[in-house]
Amino acid sequence: MWPTLSIGTPCPLRPGPSEPAPDSSDFGADTRSTTEGTTAQPQLEPVGAATAASRARSVPLDLGTVRYTISRARGQSSVPLHYAELSQLESELCSYISRLLPAAKEAADKLWHGGTAWHQRISRLDGIERQVGQGLGPGVLSAHVQVQQLAKDCQWLIDHQGQQQ
Known part of the structure; x- marks a missing residue:
């Protein structure tokens, strides 16, 4: 089961270091x-x-909003982003990825396990999961690079959505 989150909350695929123990x-x-x-x-x-x-899954993603977030993350605005803005973008991108990843995994499971297409797809999906778990890092540069990579991963999931059906 893939966790979902609302915009502005920590990434669900990466545990937070300061989260209290659940009851x-x-x-x-x-x-x-x-x-x-x-x-x-x-x-x-x-x-x-x-x-x-x-x-959360029953509410469809607004691809226009997702693409706008991706363009902001890729630095297509004229204003440089600060760490807090990059943190917000990371949270939004993680949310979109957590919503897109289950369908992508289901589609990969339908491919012949052992085939080239299956191996390429599952390797890419595993890479996306690892990237989400990386975190922003301590500085603005590392945060900028992480957000750009998450934007590329999110775009890849959107681009391959049609091939999954």
Whole structure:
């Protein structure tokens, strides 16, 4: 299940370092055993996450808004962006990517596993997931590079959306 987020919240595919521990009474714990026979940390999933995710997915993405965000992220405005603006763009792009990625993964799963097309597609999707997990970094330059890469990844997902159906 892919998490969804609203614009302005931290990226769901990257855990925040200062997030408080969730109250376990609100979550269903899923423990899985490791190869050593010990129990791994429980993986917590919010009880209402499925309904929130399905509601967010039922609202279609406005591709005009997404493309505008991509053009801002790629620096097609005349004003240089500050770290706070780059952080906002990263949050928006992560939101769009988290909404586009599940369909792209489903489409890749329909391809023959082992074929060149499947390998290329799944490698690109894995790269997008890793890129989302990178974070902005400490400076404006690293944040600018990260936001531009997320914009390219988001554009790639949009461009290949038609091939997924």
